[in-house]
Amino acid sequence: QVQLVESGGGLVKSGDSLTLSCVISGIPLDRTAVGWFRQVPGKGREGVSCIGPPNGTTSHRDSIEGRFTISRDNAKNVFSLQINSLKTEDPAVYYCAAQTWYVGTYCSLRYLWYAYWGQGTHVNVSS
Numbered sequence: 001q002v003q004l005v006e007s008g009g010g011l012v013k014s015g016d017s018l019t020l021s022c023v024i025s026g027i028p029l030d031r032t033a034v035g036w037f038r039q040v041p042g043k044g045r046e047g048v049s050c051i052g053p054p055n056g057t058t059s060h061r062d063s064i065e066g067r068f069t070i071s072r073d074n075a076k077n078v079f080s081l082q083i084n085s086l087k088t089e090d091p092a093v094y095y096c097a098a099q100t101w102y103v104g105t106y107c108s109l110r111y112l113w114y115a116y117w118g119q120g121t122h123v124n125v126s127s
Contacts, residue, residue, distance in 0.1 A: 002026035002116045004096050009121030012086055020081040022096030022118060029072075030054040032100040033107040034079040035114055036070060038092035038123075045095065047109030049081060057105050086125045093120040 008020040022034065035050035049060045049070040058070055069082040079096060097114035099107075108114075 002098070004098060004116055004118035006094065006096050006118045006121040009094060009123045011124045011126060014086055014088055014125050014127050016086055017082065017084045018086060018123065020083070020094055020096075020121060020123070022079045022081075024077050024079065024096075024098055024116075027098060027100045027116070029074045029077060031102075032098050033102075034070075034072065035097045035099075035107060035109060035111075036068075036081045037095045037097060037111055038090075039095070039120075040092045045111045047111060048094075050107035050109055051079065052105045052107040054105070057107065059107055059109055061109060083123075086123075088125055088127055091124045093122055095120045 003025045005023045012018050031053050033052045037045045037047050039045040049068045051058050051070045067084045072079045096118045098116040099114045
């Protein structure tokens with residue numbers, strides 16, 4: 001059974017940093033790409049960062065302006081998203097997603113590309 005479990009969300013102050021974690025089990029992580037997405041009420045789910053297998057080709061949404069860092073630790077089954085300089089437009093439910101057993105080392109910011117999803121973790125920012 002494939003499981004993705006996010007953690008690390010919460011209420012933080014504008015300008016602070018936050019690290020979200022996604023623990024994945026049930027799929028071979030050295031052949032898995034992981035994406036982080038966020039969604040606010042009334043809007044679609046948007047990809048913010050992703051990382052490909054096995055050593056981490058990354059891609060980021062242009063609008064995050066270099067504030068997000070995605071990383072992977074295959075040995076610990078953990079994929080992390082560090083968000084620096086949090087802004088009032090960052091609050092959302094953040095989801096991790098995984099896609100595995102494909103040819104290549106790339107990843108995608110398109111949510112339809114991913115087969116597996118976590119339940120999400122809430123991030124709120126106070127001004």
